[in-house]
Amino acid sequence: MVKLIIDDREVEVPEHTTILDAAASAGIKIPTLCFLRDVNEVGACRVCVVEVEGIDQLVAACNNYVLDGMIVHTNSRRARIARKTNVEFLLSQHSSECTSCVRSGNCSLQSLANDLGITHLPYAKHLEGFHSDTAFPLIRDNDKCIKCLRCIQVCENVQATGVWALTSRASHTSVNVAGGRALAETDCALCGQCITHCPTGALRERDDSDRVFDAIEDPEKICLVQIAPAVRTAWGESLGLAREDATVKRLASALRQMGFDYVFDTNFSADLTIMEEGSELLERVRRAGEPGGEPIRFPMFTSCCPGWIRYAKSHYPDMLDQISTSKSPQQMFGAVAKTYYAEALGVDPSMIFSVSVMPCLAKKAEAALPTMVGETGEPDVDVVLTVREIDRMIRAAHIDPCTLEESELDQPLGAGTGAAVIFGATGGVMDAALRSAYFLATGENPDPDAFSGVRGLDGWKEKTFDLAGVPLRVAVAHGLGNAHKLIEALRAGEVSYDFVEIMACPGGCVGGGGQPIHDGCELAGERGDVLWGLDAAAPLRFSHENPSVQTLYADYLGEPLSERAEELLHTDHAAWEMGK
Template sequence: MVKVTIDNKNIEVDEGTTIIETAKLAGIEIPHLCYLKGINQIASCKVCSVEVEGINNLVTACNTPVSENMVIHTNSPKAILNRKKAVELILSEHDARCPMCIRSGNCSLQKLSNDLNIRQLPFTEYIIKQDWDENFPLIRNSAKCIRCMRCVQICDKVQDLNIWELSGTGLRANIDVSGYNSINESSCSLCGQCITHCPVGALVERDDTDLLREAIFDPNKTVVVQVAPAVRTAWGEEMGLAREEATVNKIFDGLKQIGVDYVFDTTFSADLTIMEEATEFLERYTKGELKDRPMFTSCCPGWVRFIKGQYPHLVGQLSTAKSPMQMFGSVMKSYFAETLNKDPSEIFSVAVMPCLAKKSERERDLYYKEFAGHDTDCVITTRELIRMFKIANINPKTLIDADPDDLFKDGSGAGVIFGSTGGVMEAALRTAYHSLTGENPSADAFKVVRRDSEKTGLVEANFKINDIDLHIAVVNGLANTRKLINDLENSKKHFDFVEVMACPGGCVGGGGQPIHDGEELAFTRSKNLYFLDKNANPRFSHENQDIINLYENFFGEPNSHLAHQLLHTDHYSWQMPNVSKNEELYYSTID
């Protein structure tokens, strides 16, 4: 422990603690832009510079450790002047048309500029503008980039994909796609973590709100909307609602107010996914297909893009079950359309998702009888949903708890926890246990697979059901996933069933969720889903009455011919770019 004085406050901290973390412990917030604890401590912005007695030059607080009897001044005249000049220099290379920026009001640079009372720039402006494919789900505006390197570090250290790199020097330095590729040629998983960690509006999702709005006003379209489990954990954060107030039912009310025809909860199709995936797993396990390699879950499109781009030889190990979003769209374009006596092309299927990769997943084809199109027509993120509510001038305090529409009202607790890492595995095991024994386990019998802290990236567990010994793993974050796969390939580990989610914490920490700069809220949001599960009735997917009715009236049974036609997918029908290059790189890393 070392004793430090910071802004006239005495504090004792562990040796090696940085100045910025010491200040935080003392209740002092040192302004910063590029800093992300444990991820990005390169002091590129210089905004966090502070004065230390006995040292002539200012030091950067984010990467300077404290020492015994150090005396620090975070807001001395010298520190404030330097901070202001640093921000002015950044602004001189930043498109500062804030009213037209999607991050206006939630931008660290904008807030810092206002706090420092910057009203004009003493420097000549130099803005870099690069072309970008505006149809790609992830949009980059180079004119907004402040070269903080956060996107580079998140992609390298947390997701291990290395999509971004710093190119050029001096005024020409810029962040670009690695290897001189376009973003379409890259191996981007579309996890969106670069977006949620960007302090400004340089990285955003492709906005599809106009597409939804056009469908709402089209008299020939019946607009049906599904809302994913993770969305309910976060949408209230920007609407001024406490977590317990921000129910999914209020989202339903808001959607109806903006003109949507039918609203549903994706927990329904999460239960449907479990019926198909659990049945498929037991079938593949009993056939001996999983002796060498496990079956992987397939409901996370970021993970699917990752395995198809990085380990294409393992694609056959993916469950063929579609994601809950896709399954719901397939049911909308078939059973639901027939129930309404409408052509599938008249149904406009919308998904509200916490995920950027879902915008890519919606491109997958659907063929049913004479219909050839997509199961999902439009995907909007949680952030886009909030923007639509604000555009419609909806007062969140006046929203009521509206029920989802008929036919698909029911959802189980097992479906709700899909939004958190470990949720898919836990839900599947609950139903697999019932399939094998004919009775339900305790609903919390498999809770060991849950993430028990913010840092948990991998959970391993063994379960014995009758005479079957199951070895399972749950992993979140793509760097953790890469390590797990390499251990599997090197025979260091063996599992029968593995759940993978691309985003740290799962969908609750998805790239389409509300942005809180410097805060990681996935773990907190997950607790909300487990609370809902604990108080749900039923808590098992196979007890969802609407699911039971759907099989009795339409599909017959899980993994039936019709179920395979509508609820399963061919993972070989498309591939990621640079597959052969990535395959060669993969084999070079195997011992």
Template structure:
């Protein structure tokens, strides 16, 4: 242990604890902008400076370790003057139109400036403005960038893509797409982790809320919305509802009050995905097709973009099943349109997703006999949903639980855990077991694929399962840096699996790039626990027992992997991704 004094308080902390951590452990807050533990500890912003007795110059608390006998002052006149000057200089290069920013009210720079009582900027304003393709699902506003380098470090150290980099020198130092490329030329997966780790509004998702409002106002459109499992685990954080009160039923109620005609839970199509993907896995596994390489899940569009740019030769091992989002859209514009007796063109499909990559996934053109165009017309993130609720002046405490519409109403515990890393694998194995043995396993037989903590075990869970005389070797990985490491091991022949689930975001969809932002906090695994709790309490926990799924097959798709199911619920993967044009 190390003994020191911070702001007159005698404290003891473990060796190698930073001054910032030592203060925080004892209820002393030191402001910061650039710091992310284990990811970005470069003291770029210098907002966390403190005064060390016996030393003339102030020191940064985020990357200096507490030492025996130190006497630290975190709020001395010298510290306050220096900290205020640093923030004023940052503000002089920052677009301060806070009222027109998606992060207004949830911005670290705004909070620090308010706490320092900065009401005027004494320096000349020099705002940088770089061109950007505003058609792209991820938007960067260079005028708001504070050069904290977080986006660079998250993309490099966590996701392993190095999309962002530093360019320029001195006061002209800035952040841009690396390699002198534009964003369309970069290998961006659209995971959105740079957005959720940006302390300001320099990075955001493309705002598509007006598209939804316009569709609602169009008398010729029937607006149909679906809500992803991971959204219910997080939306309440942004709107002041406790987890137990932030139910899916209240989201559906909010959408109906906005004017959406029909509302559904994507848990339904997660079950539909398992029916197709589970049967596909059993078919490919038993035929010997997976002897060389495993079948990879295809639910995560960030992962799909990653494999197409980084490992295109492995694309053929992806499941051909569409994601739950896309399956729902396909069913909306065929099966549901037929139920309503309207043409598919009248159906306008909206997805509420925890994900930025879903915006890109929805923009693929698809053609089939019953309809032409897109499965999904517009995708909004969890954050955009909350903005729409506020825009509609809906008070959260007036929301009530309502059921989703029929005929696609029922869901299962297997479908709800799709939002957590390992959930797709666990749900698929529950049904694969049934397909092979003709009986259900215990619902909790495959919990070994569940992850236990943020980036624990390098983000990989391995488990082998015995079904009759068959051994199924599985792996679950989240985070693209972890994914690259796992794929390289597979390529080198160091490991072999039959079935691999990949989620681009650490912790899965619950930690997606479209989820509410809590600066410096990683909440994916806490949110995931919420989904597993819901699974435990579902009346039905197997996708193949969903009565509305069984009815849909009986009335429309015939059976899993049928010709019609293949045409509507599956896709042929190629190395192409959506082209957004120049758009500058």
């Protein structure tokens, strides 16, 4: 243990504790800007500088360790002046048009400038003037970049993608796309982690809310919306709703008040995905066991996460044939809505305007793929909104969700099981798939918690389960850095699996790049617990028991992997190219 004095308070902490953490243990909050625990601890912004007696220069609290007998002043005159001056320098290279910034009111730089009493700037403005293509789902505005390096560190060290890099030197230093390419031409997985970890508005998603408002007001359009499982864990965070009050049924009421004609649950198509993907896995296992049959490469990878699909296409294109051909729940829903449901309504599919609310940026790109269209060439999903976008739309429509009663989702595409709702948490797809794969293989339901070993926030989990007398080796990885490690171990022959779930975002969709931003807080675990709790309380916990899915197969699809199911619910991952 180390004893020191911080702002006249005696503090005792373990050695190798940073000054920042030592101060926090005593209830003293030192402001930070670039700091991101375990990701970005480089002291680039110099906002956390403190004065240490016996040391001439100020030191960064975020990456300097305490010493026995140290005397620290976190708010001395020298520290205050330096901190304020450093922020003023940052503001001199920052577009301060806060009223038109997507992060206004939720910007660490804005808050810090207010806290420091900065009411005018003593330095001339110097802005880069660089803005990336606003048609791409991910947009960069370098006039709002403070060069904190967070996006670089997250993309390189957490997501193993390396899209961003520092360019030029000294006062001309800038953060831009590595190699000077256009962002749309890179290997960007569109996981959106750079957005959720950016302290300002330098990174944001393309806003598609006006397209949705226009469609709602179009009398010729039937507007329907689907709500992804992970959305119900977070949509109320920026709207003043307690987590237990921010239910999917209350969101349904808000969306109806906004003007949507039908509100559905993506849980329906998550259950549908399990039926197709589970059947596909069993079919691959069967074909692999046939004597003299064609060689089948294992493991089979899940296909629910479009960020993972983009990563696989750019980093491991030779493994595309190992990824399930099943579409994601979003796209299955879109295909069913514009065929089966359009027929049920007795309308032409072109009259349906299909919207999805997702915790994800990659879903925007997925919906625009040339392979995700119907017979007429129209997209199965017209617009994808992030949780941040739908929250802004709720505020723009002057809806106070705190005053709304809950309402049921529409049927038949609004029914879901506990197995579907856990799709939003890492391990959830695997857990749900194994439940139904066991049933499909044996004709009996397992204990719904029999596969709980795949749950949890470990970056890479592996288990072996008995499936009708056949050992099934499975693995789960979340975060593309962990996916990279898993795949490299597969290639090296160090591990061997039959079935692998990969989610691009840490924690799964609950930690998605389209979720509400809480700077410095990682809420994937807390949000994931909501989904596991909903599963445990669900009256139905097996995808194959979803009555709406059973009806869809009986009346329209026939059975999993049927010709019509293949046409509507499956895709060819090799039929499109990155950067096109």
